[in-house]
Amino acid sequence: MGLFSIIASAFAGGTILLFGMLGGIFTERSGVMNLAIEGYMLLGATISYKIAAATGNPWIGLLAGIAAAALLGVLHALICVTLKADQVVSGLAINFVGTGVSMVLGANLSNLIGQVNLLPTVAFPALQKIPTIGEPLYIITKQNIMVYIGLALIPIANWYLFKTRPGMHLRAIGENPEAADAMGVNVNGLRYLYTIIGAALAGIGGVSISTAIYPGWFSELTTNGKGWICVGLVIFAQWNPIRGALGAYFFGLLSRVIIDIKLPRMLLGMNNPFFFVPNLTYFLEMAPYIFTLVVMVIGANQARRKRIGAPAALGQPYSRGQRGK
C-alpha cells in the first residue's frame, strides 16, 4: 500500500509546482520574464490562510489569495511593460516585496495551525468495493480538490495556448510583437493581462500549499524555494504545459521519496545509511535543487537540438516604432 500513497502524494506535491509552472508559461509566452513566482506563491499562501482563518471559509481565502497575487502581478506588469525596466531585476524586486509583505501580514499566522478550515478533500469510497484495484484507486484518488483543479487545468492550458485564437495572439506577442501589433493585437495590453494571469496562477499554487495540501503557515519556509523550482520547470517544459506537468508531478514524487527513504532500517537489502547516520539526510534534501539543475540542463540541450527556444521576444519591452528595444 505504501507505493500507492507515495503516488498519491506525488500528485499532491506536484500540484503546487504545476500551478506555479503554468503561471510561468503564460507570462513568459507573452514575452515577459516571470522570476517572481516565489513571491506570488508566498503572498497567495499567506493571504489565503489569513483570510480563511478570518472568515472561516477557505473558498474566500482562495479568492483573496488569487487577488493578492494578481495585484502583485499588476506591479510587475507596470514595471516591465509600462516602465520598460529590466525584467530580471523587476522579478527579483517583486519577490522581495511578496516575501516582505507576507512576513508583515503573516506575523501571527503560525499560531493558527490546525484551527483553519481547509479546502475540501475529495474521496470516492465507492471505489473500495472494486476487488484488487479498488483500494489502490481509492488511495490515489483521495486528493484535495486543488489536485483535481490542477489536473483539469493542464489540457485546458494546452488547448488555449495552441488551439485558440487568443492563444495564438499570446504566442505571437512573445515571438514577434511587431507583427502582432501590425495585425492589430494590443501587445502591451495583452502582456499586462498575461502577467496578471500568470501571477494569479502562481498565487493558486501558494493557496494550494497553505490552505489545502500542506496546511499551515511557516513564514518563508511555507514555499521554501518551490517557486524557484517552478521557474526551472518552465525552462525544462520548453514553455509547453504538458511537458511541464510531467516535470511537476515527477518533482512531487521526488520530494515524497526523499522523505520516505529515511524511514526504513533496511534499504535494498543493506543497512539504510540515512537511518543510521541521520545527518546524511541533508544530502537528500539537496536532491530537489540538484534535480532542478539537471532538469534544466536536459531541457536546454533538447531545446538546442530541436531548435525550440524561449519565446523570441522574452525579456524585451515593446514600444511601437522601435525594434529590439
Add this chain to the structure above:
Amino acid sequence: MENNASFTPPKRNIFPYRIQIEERSDEAPKWLSPALTLAALLVAFFITGILISAVGGDALYTFSKMWKAAFGTWFALSDSLTKAIPLIFCGIACAVAFHMKIWNIGAEGQFFLGAFGSSLIVLAPVVPAESSPWVFIPLMMISGMIFGAIWGIIPGFLKAKLGLNEIISTLMMNYIAVAWNNFFLFGQWSYQGFQMSEKFPQNALLLRLSDIAKTYSIKSLQGMALHLGIIFAIITAIVIYLIIYKSKWGYEIKLTGDNAKAANYAGINIVRNTVLVMALSGAVAGLAGAVEISGVVKRFQGSISPGYGYTGVIIAWLSKLNPLLTIPVSVFFGGLIIAGREIQPSGIPKMMQGIILVSLIAFDFFLNYRLQFVRISESAAE
C-alpha cells in the same frame, strides 16, 4: 505605484495637455541619477508608511523608533556598522557580476560556503589551535574565498558552457549550500549534540572594539561588537572599484555587460570571463562568510544570515553597481536590519527592502525616457 497615475492621459477637456513618453536621445544630466535615487527612497518610505498604517500601526512612530534603534546611540551605531560588514561584501559581490549582466543571486550560498571554508581551518583542523592570529586569520579568509569562489564557478560554468540560466542555478546553489552546512553542523562538527561547533580559539577571531577596550581599558568602547572586518570590507571595495573602473579586464566586463555581441566581435573571451567573474563574485561573498564567522559568530553554526546575500542584490542596485557606494548603502541597510529586531511586526524591514528596490527600478524609467507635455490642439494639428 504612485507614479502610475501620471501615465494615464488625463481627461481632455479639463487638462489641455497630453503626456507623451519619449526615449532620451541624449545622456541624462549628471544630477538626475542621484536625484531619482533620493526620490525613489522617499516614495519607498511613503509607501511603507501607508502599509504600516494599513495594518494598524503608527508609521511615524515606527520610523522614529527604527532610527533610534539603528543609529540613535553609539552602541546602536556599532551594531549597525557590524551588520553592514557582510552587506558591503555581498553588495560588492553582486555588483561585480551585474556589471557583466550575470545575475548572481547566489551570494547567500557563497556566503554560507565562505563560512564553511573558514571554519574548516579551525575545525578540520588544518592548523593547530595554538597558532598565532597571523596564521589563522589569513588562512581562514583565503579558505572562505576559495569555497565561495567554487560555489560561484559551478553556476558560472553551467552558464558559460551549457547556457543555463544563472539566476535559477545560483538560487538552487543557495539551498544546496544550507543543506551542505547543516550536514557538518549536525554531524562531525556538532558540539555535544548542539547545532553548533565548539567556540573558536581567541586567535582565530577578528579583533573587536571590545577587545581594544579590554587591552587599553577604554571605558567608552566596552561591549562594542564592531570588528576588524570593516577594514577588510573597505579595502575590498577599493580593490574591486579599481578592477572594474581602472583595469582592462574591468573594461571587458563592462563592455560584455553593455553589448555581448560587440564584445564577442572585439575578441573578448566571454566564456572565460563569465567563469572568472562568477569566481570573483563568489570569492567576495565567501569572504563575507569568513569575516562574519571570525568576527561575529565565533563558531560554526546554522542560521548565520538573515538574507545578507539577497539584500546584497538591492545594495548593488541602489549603489548603481559602484563598489565604493556599497559602503554607505550597506550602513543604511545594516541599520534597517538592526531596527528590525526592535519593531513589530518584524517583517517590516524585509518589506521595505522590496519596496525600495521596486521604487528604484521604477524611477530609473526617467533616466531613459522623458515625459513631454504636448498641447492637445498642437498635436492634433500635426
